[in-house]
Amino acid sequence: MAKEKFVVLESTCVPLPLENVDTDQIIPARFLSATSREGFGDNLFRDWRYNKNGEKNPAFVLNDPSFGGRILVAGKNFGSGSSREHAVWAIYDYGFRAVVSSFFADIFMNNSLNNGLLPVVIPEDMLGRILDLVKKDPSAKIRIDLEKQILKVIPTGEETAFSINAYKKECMLKGLDDIDFLLAMRNEIDEFAKRERPWL
Amino acid sequence: MKETLFEKIWNSHVVRSINEGPDVLFIDRHYIHEVTSPQAFNGLRARGVKVLHPEKTLATADHNTPTRDQHLAIRDELSRNQVAKLAENCRENGIELYGLNHEKNGIVHVIGPELGYTLPGMTIVCGDSHTSTHGAFGTIAFGIGTSEVEMVLATQCIMQPRPRKMRISVNGKTGRGVTAKDIVMYIISRISTGGATGYFVEFSGSAIRDLSMEARMTVCNMSIEMGARGGLIAPDETTFSYLRSLSRLNINGDTEAAIASWKSLKSDEGAVFDKELEFDAALIKPMITYGTNPGMGMGIDELIPSSDTAGGNASSSFLKSLGYMGFKPSMKLLGHPVDYVFLGSCTNGRIEDFRAFASIIKGRKKASGVTALIVPGSKRVEEQMKREGLTSIYEEAGFEVRQPGCSSCLAMNEDKIPEGKYAVSTSNRNFEGRQGPGARTLLASPLTAAAAAVTGVISDPRELIND
Ligand code: SF4
Numbered sequence: 001m002a003k004e005k006f007v008v009l010e011s012t013c014v015p016l017p018l019e020n021v022d023t024d025q026i027i028p029a030r031f032l033s034a035t036s037r038e039g040f041g042d043n044l045f046r047d048w049r050y051n052k053n054g055e056k057n058p059a060f061v062l063n064d065p066s067f068g069g070r071i072l073v074a075g076k077n078f079g080s081g082s083s084r085e086h087a088v089w090a091i092y093d094y095g096f097r098a099v100v101s102s103f104f105a106d107i108f109m110n111n112s113l114n115n116g117l118l119p120v121v122i123p124e125d126m127l128g129r130i131l132d133l134v135k136k137d138p139s140a141k142i143r144i145d146l147e148k149q150i151l152k153v154i155p156t157g158e159e160t161a162f163s164i165n166a167y168k169k170e171c172m173l174k175g176l177d178d179i180d181f182l183l184a185m186r187n188e189i190d191e192f193a194k195r196e197r198p199w200l
Numbered sequence: 201m202k203e204t205l206f207e208k209i210w211n212s213h214v215v216r217s218i219n220e221g222p223d224v225l226f227i228d229r230h231y232i233h234e235v236t237s238p239q240a241f242n243g244l245r246a247r248g249v250k251v252l253h254p255e256k257t258l259a260t261a262d263h264n265t266p267t268r269d270q271h272l273a274i275r276d277e278l279s280r281n282q283v284a285k286l287a288e289n290c291r292e293n294g295i296e297l298y299g300l301n302h303e304k305n306g307i308v309h310v311i312g313p314e315l316g317y318t319l320p321g322m323t324i325v326c327g328d329s330h331t332s333t334h335g336a337f338g339t340i341a342f343g344i345g346t347s348e349v350e351m352v353l354a355t356q357c358i359m360q361p362r363p364r365k366m367r368i369s370v371n372g373k374t375g376r377g378v379t380a381k382d383i384v385m386y387i388i389s390r391i392s393t394g395g396a397t398g399y400f401v402e403f404s405g406s407a408i409r410d411l412s413m414e415a416r417m418t419v420c421n422m423s424i425e426m427g428a429r430g431g432l433i434a435p436d437e438t439t440f441s442y443l444r445s446l447s448r449l450n451i452n453g454d455t456e457a458a459i460a461s462w463k464s465l466k467s468d469e470g471a472v473f474d475k476e477l478e479f480d481a482a483l484i485k486p487m488i489t490y491g492t493n494p495g496m497g498m499g500i501d502e503l504i505p506s507s508d509t510a511g512g513n514a515s516s517s518f519l520k521s522l523g524y525m526g527f528k529p530s531m532k533l534l535g536h537p538v539d540y541v542f543l544g545s546c547t548n549g550r551i552e553d554f555r556a557f558a559s560i561i562k563g564r565k566k567a568s569g570v571t572a573l574i575v576p577g578s579k580r581v582e583e584q585m586k587r588e589g590l591t592s593i594y595e596e597a598g599f600e601v602r603q604p605g606c607s608s609c610l611a612m613n614e615d616k617i618p619e620g621k622y623a624v625s626t627s628n629r630n631f632e633g634r635q636g637p638g639a640r641t642l643l644a645s646p647l648t649a650a651a652a653a654v655t656g657v658i659s660d661p662r663e664l665i666n667d
Binding site: 017018019020022024025028029030032033034035036037047052075076077080081082083084085086088103105106107110111114115165166167168178179181182183185186188189192193200 | 215216218219220221222224226228235236238239242243247249252253263264276278279281282285319322327328329343344345346347348350351354355356357359360361363393394397398427429451452493516517520610611612619629631632633634637638
């Protein structure tokens with residue numbers, strides 16, 4: 001099934017200068033009881049975004065009207081913990097299309113790429129500069145060119161190349177889906193299944 | 201070519217290598233549960249495809265199920281619906297389901313091994329990060345997201361970039377009161393929660409060899425908490441005698457022939473790892489965490505660090521974490537009051553864990569200020585506790601034994617730790633709000649949890665062990 005394509009994204013960003021943001025923070029477990037993929041954005045960062053009484057926490061960045069955009073810029077080791085894909089659905093459903101950090105947890109990275117959310121790994125010092133810049137100037141934009149694999153900070157002109165698996169890049173650029181690819185390999189898979197170890 | 205254990209298993213499962221892309225890996229066993237599978241089945245329906253190998257798939261309901269009155273309908277409507285959806289999806293696709301109230305029900309990573317579904321040399325996936333548990337048998341087992349669950353249901357394959365290889369050796373003898381949980385928590389406290397990201401870890405060394413199968417599962421279970429894609433341990437006589445002891449192995453044919461071939465599942469002498477780490481078991485103490493990620497751990501009699509040296513966290517994240525816990529840098533934890541104790545989860549919810557906890561509470565009483573959640577990992581464990589007389593030891597000491605499930609490990613059901621309360625937990629994650637909004641989790645072994653449960657404060661289990 002075709003997915004949304006990702007070619008170039010130019011946008012303001014939302015800064016989240018915290019490290020080790022785990023998937024329990026991105027979407028707490030008590031919101032995982034749904035059986036569809038939609039609507040998780042409402043509970044993105046739920047316990048940071050809302051106070052106990054359900055009011056918005058004005059100190060949290062998603063509630064600060066000066067910040068907005070389709071790029072989330074977060075501290076290192078983003079997305080650790082649970083394998084819940086709901087974390088990626090929540091980020092995507094909220095409206096983000098890319099997350100920029102200096103380090104991502106493995107499963108989160110896979111889940112993102114499988115859902116059209118681009119994880120962009122950049123050097124830690126540059127991440128620090130972007131976070132500082134955006135804090136001072138929320139209108140600062142970032143341009144992510146997936147084809148060229150370049151992230152550029154528009155106001156300062158600073159840019160960096162980022163890496164992505166060539167196959168995954170192709171999938172994102174064209175909006176292709178892994179499962180379609182594998183379904184087309186059916187004969188090869190059936191052949192393989194036959195030469196399994198005998199006791200399985 | 202000299203190969204690591206990981207390479208042997210991985211290479212024998214590659215259906216196709218995509219140029220500059222991931223490998224297509226054949227999956228021998230797929231475990232599913234109610235929380236991360238419904239959207240995958242919806243996806244299959246939308247594509248108009250059926251489950252390719254239902255006989256390689258096994259389902260259980262564990263994440264959001266209640267731990268009391270399981271014979272009654274689940275009270276929470278969304279959870280009830282999710283469990284019902286799982287049953288419906290399994291029925292429609294011919295998948296074996298050990299649902300709520302089934303005699304084989306339990307936490308997915310507890311029942312897979314105890315029912316003989318997890319076998320050496322396999323590739324195993326599940327929409328749950330602690331799938332790494334099964335690595336204790338010498339399998340490549342790892343957690344996947346829901347899109348990947350759909351992929352495996354549809355094609356019995358998964359696309360995965362090949363991880364790098366790490367070996368962590370723990371040599372020497374552990375001291376009194378030091379368990380597998382302490383070994384793995386110690387490693388994570390040294391290398392941080394991102395220390396093994398991008399790697400698949402093989403655990404080896406004499407201290408690992410000395411562990412029982414259940415203890416090895418505890419170690420592999422938490423390999424995800426060091427960021428690893430998974431962890432594994434080469435099968436040996438301990439593994440084989442465990443497998444022989446099971447009432448049934450889900451294999452076709454001769455167990456001994458299978459075991460003979462599993463003996464080749466080890467890293468070749470001289471095989472190359474991308475990274476090797478070594479630890480001395482004698483230096484490990486009973487561990488406890490003081491912060492909000494599993495890397496923020498220390499010996500129980502130590503002081504909280506004055507700044508985050510090991511984890512390398514920026515001081516703002518370190519202080520935010522201590523603030524959440526209500527702790528200060530350089531503070532001592534021994535003697536700090538505890539409100540809750542949780543014994544259970546796929547990390548420490550097996551029979552040996554309940555025996556260890558019982559060894560300390562026996563002849564003592566639960567401290568009056570402590571609320572205890574004692575949750576077996578499966579029906580089998582629950583039954584065995586009764587048979588061994590453990591249940592009565594718990595009851596005599598003032599503890600209620602609940603019914604199996606994930607329970608307070610992720611608090612999707614009613615077993616939530618209230619805001620601001622301190623819980624010594626044998627589970628695997630101490631993230632903010634993991635055990636309920638505002639809950640403060642201190643991860644530890646079953647022995648340390650038992651010590652807290654009978655004293656009401658954080659205590660060194662070495663002082664309470666009944667020799
Ligand atoms: S016990 Fe906890 S970690 Fe284990 S499967 Fe259940 S929720 Fe996940």
